[in-house]
Amino acid sequence: MAGSSRVFVSHLSGVSVFDPNGDRVGRVRDVVTQLRPGGRAPGVLGLVVEVVSRRRVFLPMTRVTGVESGQVITTGVLNMRRFEQRPTETLVLGELLDRRVTLVESGEEATVLDVGIAQLPARRDWQIDKVFVRRGRGGRSATLRRRGETLTVEWSAVTGFALEESGQGAANLLATFEQLRAPDLANVLHHLSPKRRAEVAAALDDDRLADVLEELPEDDQVEILGKLKDERAADVLEAMDPDDAADLLSELPEEEQERLLTLMRPQDAAPVRRLLTYEEDTAGGMMTTEPIILRPDATVAEALARVRNADLSAPLAAQVYVVRPPDETPTGKYLGVVHFQRLLRDPPFTLVGSIVDSDLRPLPPDTRLPALTSYLATYNIVAAPVVDDGEHLLGAVTVDDVLDHLLPSDWRESPAAALPGLSGDGAPGPAADTGGAATTEELREDVRRAFDG
Structure with missing residues (x-):
């Protein structure tokens, strides 16, 4: 990324964010953009940065002074107010990757593999200018030789981003996060829309999904399990630790519990059934049945x-x-x-x-x-x-x-103030703005996010 004003977003995933003093303050987890009508290139509003305790905050692009050598440099203190996506905003990694679009010139269908963002000349603003796609089935001019070909095109050369996507898939999103540990991937899923969360869960293999489910809040666990077919839900429960599987099943109505337990292999269902007989806050309810x-x-x-x-x-x-x-x-x-x-x-x-x-x-x-x-x-x-x-x-x-x-039920999203003086990676870092009264610059940025484009 060094020496270039263009960055492909998949290269930004997980990149460290530093303040001017060289202190690490967090890691990039997504890019916030705003789609515009008429095929105009979308502006990049900012970055979603994960700081202490996996809290996600918004970093405006106007505060980014450099994107190079595998790092992002900011102008200074982050506003620690929790990031809340607005209806007019789109997350590039979470919502644009794997989307099916149409190449304007040929009418061919293509799948989005990556998106390039570039800084405008003599300005601190950034916009999406390139789309990296793989050709798929589609227009009449498509030939067998060209199917599966990858190419980079201008944003204006594709259409279909504004359409509601069903069955979007998640291969490229997962490729971006494949090196994440289960707790970190769980945090990614938690912040996706329910639609994308279900698509990513469907794309994970049983063991990986089981590991991720064990790290998610109960509401997310129940939501994801409820969108799986019964046979696959039983397979995932078998792959989970028995105590975690029992905790998840305890959140379901008794008839659903029994239906899934019946579908599980008897040797896997038996310890889960035993655990369900104990009260949740007892040693029996918390234990694992598989120690050494x-x-x-x-x-x-x-x-x-x-x-x-x-x-x-x-x-x-x-x-x-x-x-x-x-x-x-x-x-x-x-x-x-x-x-x-x-x-x-x-x-x-x-x-x-x-x-x-x-x-x-x-x-x-x-x-x-x-x-x-x-x-x-x-x-x-x-x-x-x-x-x-x-x-x-x-x-x-x-x-x-x-x-x-x-710990409280929402401990995974506890505020950064719970660990004062730590950066996003647990290293000593600068004092953070805990999100009290907004500064003039923050208010201006809120207005810009609301009305840009």
Whole structure:
């Protein structure tokens, strides 16, 4: 991007935003534009920037002094008022990519792969001037050789952006965000329109969608699951951790719960059914039924091999649970735990049954949230065993599940002031305007957004 006044928007996704002092203040998540009638090139109003706690704010393009070398430079302090998209505004990544348009000259149908924005000469204003498309089926002049060809054309050379799109697809939007972790992709989905959210969910594979659903607010989870066909919804629930699947199903009417549970494989549905019998704010309601479980004759080497599983969260990998057969929940007699640090101190051939910690008392499944929180704090641990009256291991409660219940329901969108002095990436940054009284420049920008074009 260095040395050029044109940038393709997919290259802006995730780019760091810096203030004049070189402090990082956030990352670009989208570009806000306003479509104009008569084929006129749309003006670029600003950028959607994600700052602390995944809060999204609006950065006017008039405050952007440079877009180069993989970074965006701003004039100074960001207004921390939460970005709210207006009816006349369009998000480039969220709404224009994957749109089907028509090439004016040939009448061919094409799919939008990317959009180029350029700074106007001698001005700080930007506008969309280029569209990168792939030819598809369409006009009579299309030949087999030219189908699938990609080309960059002027904005005025295509038409169809103003039309309501159905079945838009999401391949190019997903390609833009494919490197995001599940929590970050979940945040992207949360800020899309319901239509685009459903399209992206439909394009994700089952495992990826399951990971993303686990990070979304309950309302979004229910909305997305409700738009999937029953068979696919059951497949996604099977791919989720049983405790997260149970939490999601608990938000549905009982008849819907039972219909989906019946469609799931019996071995996947069984632990979910058990979890649904416990109250939500108890150890039983929060536990996972799939901790690392070993028999006493397993070796330290086997335990470490299980801990290395990349799909395990850090709290689940912090300790292994030793039981008599059977070693699937509910297990045989629970014997105790072996902490990760102890596994590192003993020879690989050591039997875990000989180093088990039996002093850490397990929790009954009806343990309430306050007692559970105190338990984790007292023993300085990040996971706790849950055992029934018959001394069978039912599962384990991890600190991340406890935090989900302790934090307010909207914690994913908590204001940046909750972490003062941190930039969008958790690094020390400049003090932020928390969105009190608007400055004159901010008021002017609001007017411009409302009336531009």
